[in-house]
Amino acid sequence: MTPLAVSIAGAIASFTLVLVVLELIRSHRLRERYALLWLLTGLTLTGLSAWRDGLNTIAGWVGVRGYPPAVLFAVGILFILAVLLHYSTVISRLSDQNTLLAQRLALLEQEVRVGATDVR
């Protein structure tokens, strides 16, 4: 059985994550698009921490016998991996777009310079 203190601490910590994410969206520091995965992480962990019977049952399913809260770690790590992978795809897209912007700027600048000398 999961110790009560672990459940309480886990629930408080994960719910704090949810609140922090909501506040970041509210203050325009985090876009909804990137917040959804974090919210899902926070809500899932809050749910698993608070729903003690559920955590035990799931621990049984995946063969965790001795210490059910290990499932919390596993789920948490899984979500963190998902967030990181998502960020890798975002960074890849941003760096492609950055390259494109630099190239377009160079071409534009050349055109502007040619235009400026033509006028004279």
Add this chain to the structure above:
Amino acid sequence: MSDTLATAAGAAGLTGLAELRRVAIVPALNEERALPGLIDELRAFDPGLDVVVVDDGSVDRTAAVAAAKGALVLRLPFNLGIGGAVQTGFRFAYEHGYDLAVRVDGDGQHDPGQLALVMAPVLRGDADIAVGSRFAAAGPGYRSSRTRRVGIRLLAWVVSRIVGQRVTDTTSGFQALNREGIALFARDYPHDYPEVEATVMVFRHRLRLTEVPVSMRERGGGRSSITALRSIYYMVKVLLAIFVGLFRRNVVPQEDSL
């Protein structure tokens, strides 16, 4: 009423239109087939209407086709999504001092022949933003997938409750805006699936929004940017944005931050 007159006579029936600098903002993603006809229709409706096509990173000849028809073309270096593309148009309209802007989607589902209806409330000074709604009146009805319709209805219900005014079509991009509306959207415009959040934003800034019944056409080409799975994601995202937005003071960046 002048509304019915306007429908029949196109732009000529609209009083006060000729004195205004006016622009049509046309976001387009791979719409080389629908655009030429659409631009012709816009010109036929009102020859004094400047047409700005925002090419949102198309891979076909969208930009070339639009330029050949004499439209101004803003070519984005990569796909920004509909929100970013449309806002590019609003920024253009704002910086070039336009008094009236209409937004007409590049896929041809918005009929330029109905622009008079959408413009009328703004021209009369009754609204800062007028939106063409598919559901505002009982009519032939809008044909779409069932999930999409349910989604649209749900969003309309949520938004109506929040803004305290009946809004039937929060996803319509068929709009006319005065200078105040242009200025607001040039400063701040939502991303991805923007119309729903934009509707709430309009009310929070105390601008007046009016819906006008219109019918929309089948898409003229290209493909919708919203697929089935995506619409669920958008649904969640938009509801989250609206919910969080309720706890936000309606402060937007000032004009000089443009």
